[in-house]
Amino acid sequence: MSLWEIITWPFAKLMVWLYELTGNYGVAVILFALVVNLVLTPFMAKSKKSMMHSTRLQPKIQELQRRHEGNQQKLNEEMQKLYREEGVNPMSGCLWSLIPFPILIALYSVIRQPITRMMFASQEVLSAIEGYFPDEIANLSARMQAYKEILLTDLVHNNWDAVNAALRSTEGWEKVLDIDFSFLGLNLGSQPQISTLWNGPYTWAALGLFLIPFISAGFSYLSMTVSQKTNPTAGGTEQAAAQMKTMNLMMPLMSVWFCFIMPAAMGIYWIANSVFGMVRDLILTGIYKKQLDKEDAERAASRSAREKELEEKRLETERLKAEGKTEVNANTSKKKQRASEKQKSDERKAALDRAERAARRERLGIQEQEKPASQVGNRRYARGRAYVPDRYEHPETAEEATEAAALASEGAEAIDESVADDVVAAAAVEEAAEESVEAVEAAEESVNE
Numbered sequence: 001m002s003l004w005e006i007i008t009w010p011f012a013k014l015m016v017w018l019y020e021l022t023g024n025y026g027v028a029v030i031l032f033a034l035v036v037n038l039v040l041t042p043f044m045a046k047s048k049k050s051m052m053h054s055t056r057l058q059p060k061i062q063e064l065q066r067r068h069e070g071n072q073q074k075l076n077e078e079m080q081k082l083y084r085e086e087g088v089n090p091m092s093g094c095l096w097s098l099i100p101f102p103i104l105i106a107l108y109s110v111i112r113q114p115i116t117r118m119m120f121a122s123q124e125v126l127s128a129i130e131g132y133f134p135d136e137i138a139n140l141s142a143r144m145q146a147y148k149e150i151l152l153t154d155l156v157h158n159n160w161d162a163v164n165a166a167l168r169s170t171e172g173w174e175k176v177l178d179i180d181f182s183f184l185g186l187n188l189g190s191q192p193q194i195s196t197l198w199n200g201p202y203t204w205a206a207l208g209l210f211l212i213p214f215i216s217a218g219f220s221y222l223s224m225t226v227s228q229k230t231n232p233t234a235g236g237t238e239q240a241a242a243q244m245k246t247m248n249l250m251m252p253l254m255s256v257w258f259c260f261i262m263p264a265a266m267g268i269y270w271i272a273n274s275v276f277g278m279v280r281d282l283i284l285t286g287i288y289k290k291q292l293d294k295e296d297a298e299r300a301a302s303r304s305a306r307e308k309e310l311e312e313k314r315l316e317t318e319r320l321k322a323e324g325k326t327e328v329n330a331n332t333s334k335k336k337q338r339a340s341e342k343q344k345s346d347e348r349k350a351a352l353d354r355a356e357r358a359a360r361r362e363r364l365g366i367q368e369q370e371k372p373a374s375q376v377g378n379r380r381y382a383r384g385r386a387y388v389p390d391r392y393e394h395p396e397t398a399e400e401a402t403e404a405a406a407l408a409s410e411g412a413e414a415i416d417e418s419v420a421d422d423v424v425a426a427a428a429v430e431e432a433a434e435e436s437v438e439a440v441e442a443a444e445e446s447v448n449e
Contacts, residue, residue: 005120008106011036012118015110019179026183026268029111033272036107037280048284052292053088086299111269114179115149122172129156129176132163144191150263154181154189181265184208188265212267213259217252219274224248226278372405378415385409 014035018028060082068075109117115126129152130137136155140148156163160178167173181189185208192209225248259267372380374387381387386406391398 004106007102008110008117009120011107011110012120015118016177019177023180024183025179025181025265026186026188029188029265029268030272032107032111033269034276037273037276041280041284044280045284045288048281049288049291050088052285052288053086056292056296057082057086057088111265112147113149114153115176119175119177121175125167125170125172125176126152128167128170128173129163132166144261147191147263147266150181150189150265153179154187157181183268186212186264188268189263191263192260192267209264212264212271213256216259216267216270216274217255219271219278220255221248221252223274223278223281224251227281372409374405380412381409381414 011032015028015032018031018035019025022028022031061079064075064078064082068078111118115121115129116123126149130148133152133155136151137148140151144151156176157178157180167176181187187209190209192213228248255270259270372387373389374381374383374385376382386402386409388398388401388405391402394401
């Protein structure tokens, strides 16, 4: 037995068992489609959940695209980080969707080739049947050659006694089953024909076969619409929307074409498959919507708790700094510790220099020139000509104080020449020290976290 026969064997046995159980080929095909959908449900469930999860990330992905526009490398890094935090594999939806394809091909061959794939009759048996109906085989069109086994099975059923008597001596003939393709008055082994409807007798069989392609197209369109409604793509572009709309029209039209060039049994299978697929999609959407809502709520609660914890640590660190109770982190490198000690030493030296200059000025009787609150070193308006230091503490008077400061500074020199160069240098050192200390503190907080 070949590998392909091993793959198709369980589906062939299932189809034979369903036919023997129901005694109706059409019902067997419908139940066959049901079992197929049940078999594929675990694979489709993985794909469905991944797609729904990815859809929920679209607003965050669009925000990253807006924030890092023009920097593709940074955008890719941030998107990978987002996927890790959310536990999403962007390729999983595609991978799980590809797994069912080999199964679907096997199923298709079982329905299309009932003699060799469903009954596992030999090529000798198939050739013997073809030889018994030479005229019918000769009249088959090129495109119907692929479905000749369905037509031959129907011919065998209609002439069972004669064919069985003539071919029973053929080796392997015992595997051939007498399969009746009739279903609701239709012959599922026949091909829908427009000419039969208009030129032949107006019968339910002719009308029913003619309607199967359009019913299949209708359910195909409905299935795609339900799938898009239950799993919308957030923020899709106009081009993507246009492509999806085109696909929604093209796929049903292709279904009509294929059903007209194939035996009606394939149309019944596709109709049943579309119906069961819609039901499966609706059920999975309801299940995973609740699961994803719960997971999103848990992640939001965890994120909120983490932010609250970090805020509490920050406030505690600020309180300890204000009280002078902070300790050097044991994990801080010696290089950072030396830099911190040097900055503190420079700060103490600058403070002593300021105190000595103030004492010397006082001994010499030099009056300090009034300085605006915005002055840094000899730059009188380094913080702005309308600077008011307590504007946030007293917002009710902030506007008036700002206007007064702006008027007082109007026309005044920006540089205070009475300030000595050593004061300017000390102010620069003090300002640099403050910035360095802030940087070291931020680094320590990052290490502590």
